[in-house]
Amino acid sequence: MFTASTTRREKVRALRGLGTLSGLSGVLVALLLLPVTGAAGIGARDAGRWFQAEPEGLTTSGVPQRSTILDADGHTIATFFYQNRVDVPLDKIAPVLRIAVLAIEDSRFYDHGAIDAQGTLRALVSNLGNGQVTQGGSGITQQYVKNLLVTQADTEAERREAQAVTPARKIRELRYAVALEKRFTKDEILRRYLNIAYYGDGAYGVEAASRHYFSKHASELSLAEAALLAGVIRYPYAYDPIRHAGKARERRNIVLHRMAELGWIDRDAADRAARLPIKLDVDDVKSGCVTSSAPFFCDYVQREILTNRVFGDTPGEREKLLKRGGLTIRTTMDRRAQKAAQRAVDEYVPPKNSAHKAAAEAMVEPGTGEVKAMVVDRALGPDKVRGKTWINFAADASHGSSIGMQAGSTFKAFTLAAALDQGMPFGTRLMAPRKYTPVGYRNCDGERVGDPSASLGNAADGEGGKKFSLVTGTQHSVNTFFLALEKEVGLCDTVRMAEKLGMKQASGKKLEQVPSFTLGSNPVSPLRLAAAYAAFGARGKYCEPIAIKKITDSSGHELEVPGRDCDQAMDRGVADAVNHVLTGVLTKGTARGMGLGRDAAGKTGTVDDFSAAWFAGYTPDLASAVWVGDPRGGYKYPMDGLCMDGRCYGAVFGATIPAPIWRQSMLGALSDTAPTSFRRPPSHFFSKGSGEDKVKLPDVRGMKPDEAVKKLREAGFEVKIDKPVESREYKKGTVAEMDPKPGEAEPEEKVTLRVSKGPGPDDGGGGQSPIPPFPPPSYPPLPGFRQQ
Structure with a gap:
């Protein structure tokens, strides 16, 4: 002993x-x-x-690998990593690289056991002389163990312990090496080593290094490239070929000559490779969404993983899974739709526009809830830098930090849907006063809500003072009509319809139940609004938005992901009726001229004082919602006289900027999609006509007032006698003016009559010659001409 x-x-x-x-x-x-x-x-x-005994706690798991986010077609959106590493099998690593690493690191690897006796004896003599461990004589297996212990460390203290030059650390490394040689073949140990080693400049593992330095796979490396990577392993910082090309070349040539010395390559081949300059094709992969081609969609997916408990019980576990788990995350993003949406918002609201406005858009597929695109007109980055923001204005606070924006008249669609759900026909007509006092409303708890002192009116893109049908009130976006309709339907039923279609405040709170609900007083996100409108396109089937379709880990095992959550939120016939009405917005209403050349429907939205503008629209194949506003505060910086980058708009409505963005992005996104048609609504919705039928308004001018009133009432019109007016054309005491004029008018519309009180004072005297009758009396009167 x-x-x-x-x-x-x-x-x-x-x-x-x-x-x-x-x-x-x-x-x-x-x-x-x-x-x-x-x-x-x-x-x-x-x-x-x-x-020789198996050490406790020996595990080879936990090696960080980078995760990749892909679009629906498999193209890379972004990568996430703690260490940039892509694990590959041995047959995906060029044989020339394998022998290059063996030549310079452990040429007897396949001949010795876990411990190379010759190398260890050299270290032993030195250690005996020094009285402590100063050399280890490490072979490939021992180097793999050392790298493994370092990469498995979760804290800085654990990393320092794994790298400390102490007898305890050396004992553990060597015991692990012996155990791993029993557990794995030499080929498997070599594969693991090549995949774990650090190759400098942030590249871990041979595949990531090959892609980083040469933009090619490890299976495609040439002799010179293989020797370069093999040489870097010993001192990755000193031999970094980007920063220290000269030293890297010297080291590469040492590897080449060692390979020739061992007889593993021809001497001539080694000399030819040694004469070659170092030629790099650097692919600088960044971690995260900042450099992604779809940064805000990427950020949404990242936040879904970091916040959803299906991916781990704690935030730390979820972040570790994303940045170390080697995940392949297949998403729902459609590249065509994403590019089309980004081009549209950037064209109409440039990222560094002179007015500091912003725009966001989200696209959702009806019937699936799949998010096809998500864009903001700015780059992802610090908000203090012009043209950048960390806030994803297209998403809720949980997935983008946005507190949402008031939705304006886009919420009228939910009141319309609730009315149709109660069986109201298209021809249902309500009076829309010019001003409306919101009283008589009750929330879902039965409590009275509303402000008797408030007086709500119509926006400039609406009108009032007469009756409208469900169709015409929607087409013209009449605020007071929808306040009356909401009261008729019931505030609670209106709110519940919106909730069934997935609506909630962007903060995550429930919708506020107030009379102005139908006017869009709640702050929401474009994504939620797009998903709700997608339900109309899917004939009432609402699906919670999803962005992740499938996730596999580094071993190819499929992980659990949030499943599709769909529900038939409304009767299909009711949805068909909604589509019928909202189609008219694009053909005859506030967004006329914004059609797509296929069945499409939508609704404009203008927020109070022009603080923001919206458009939400859809086809049976795709739905989208667009917001335009000012991140600094819409009420402080309204769009009532907007000039932006030399283009002046005046007051901005939903049809001014959001609708053109929607139209351009939808045309691009659907360019390769065959049109799908909406269904005709059930016949009972037409029981009072189409809701937009015009009827003949008789001409009662020249008639006695009582005769005129009787004739108009028989035709179904309400009549009002206004103040008399002067008239040369019609005799005193007969009807001189009608409003609206004779022709076609809405059924039940109120007709205002004004009775003639005869010519004015200048018509028969006052020093001036009376205007001669036309034609002159000497000519026969023209047919149909009435001479006073």
Whole structure:
């Protein structure tokens, strides 16, 4: 038994006896650690038996690998990593690289066991002289263990412990090496080593290094490229070919000559490769969404993983999964739709526009809830930098930090849907006054809500003072009509319809139940609004928005992802009726001229004081919602006289900027999609006509007032007699004016009559000659001409 007082001569004599016994690695290691084991009074052979035993807690998992987010077609959107590493099998690593690494790092790897006796003996002599571990004689297996322990460390303290030059650390490494040689083949150990080693400049593992330095796979490396990477491993910072090309080339040539010396390549081949300059084609992969081609969609997916408990119980676990798990995340994003939406918002609201306005758009597929595109007109980055923002204005606070924006008249669609759900026909007509006092409303708790002192009116893109049908009131977006309709339907039923279609405040709170609900007083996100309108296109089937379709880990195992959550929120016939009405917005209403050349429907939205503008629209194949406003505060910086980058708009309505953005992006997104038609609504919705039928308004001018009133009432019109007016054409006491004029008018529309009180004072005297009758009396009167 060796003790601390054993002479150096005795130690060396023992070493000579063990030099040829490479199989007795346990004893050899005990000798390597003599200063430690001797001090503890542990026998060399006892230490050997202990050493050969499988260590507790030995695991090879936890090696960080980068995760990749893909679009629906498999194109990369972004990567996430703690260490930029892509694990590949051995047959995906060029053989020339394998032998290059073996030549320079461990040429006897396939001949020795876990511990290279020759290398370890060299280290042992040095350690005996120094009284501590200063050399390890590490081969490939031991280097793999060292890298493994470092990469498995979760904290800085664990990393320091894994790298410390101490006997305890060395014992653990060597014990692990012996155990792993029993567990894995030499090929598997080599594969793991090549995939875990650091190759400088942020590249971990041979595949990531090959892609980084040469923009090619590890299977495609040439001799010179393989030798360069093999040489970097020893000192990645000193031999970094980007920063230290000269030293990297010298090191590469050492590897080449070592390969030739071993007879693994021809000397001529080594010389030819050594004469080549270093030629790099650097692919600088960044972690995260900032450099992504779809940064805000990427950010939405990232936040989904970091916030959803299906991906881990704690935020730390979820972040570790994303940045270390080697995930392949297949998403719902459609590249065509994403590009079309980004081009549209950037064209109409440039990222660095002079007015500091912003725009956001979200696209959702009806019937699936799949998010096809999500864009903001700015780059992802610090808000203090012009043209950048960290806030995803297209998403809710949970997925983008946005508190949402008031939705304006886009919410009228929910009141319309609630009315149709109650069976109201298209021809249902309500009076829309010019001003409306919101009283008589009750929320879902039965409480009275509303402000008797408030007086709500119509926006400039609406009108009032007469009756409208469900169709015409929607087409003209009449505020007071929808306040009356909401009261008729019931505030609670209106709110519940919106909730069934997935609506909630962007903050995550429930919708506020107030009379102005139908006017869009609640702050929401474009994504939620697009998903709600997608339900109309899907004939009432609402699907919660989803952005992730499938996730596999580094081993190809499929992970659980949030499933589709769809529900038939409304009767199909009711949805068909909504589509019928909202189609008219694009053909005859506030967004006329914004059609797509296929069945499409939508609704404009203008928020109070022009603080923001919206458009939400859809086809049976795709739905989209667009917001335009000012991130600094819409009420402080309204769009009532907007000039932006030399283009002036005046007051901005939903049809001014949002609708053109919607139209351009939808045309691009659907360019390769065959048109799908809406269904005709059930016949009972036409029981009072189409809601937009015009009827003949008789001409009662020249008639006595009582005769005129009787004739108009028989035709179904309400009549009002207004103040008399002067008239030369019609006799005193007969009807001189009608409003609206004779022709076609809405059924039940109120007709205002004004009775003639005769010519004015200048018509028969006052020093001026009266205007001669036309034609002159000497000519026969023209047919139909009435001469007073």
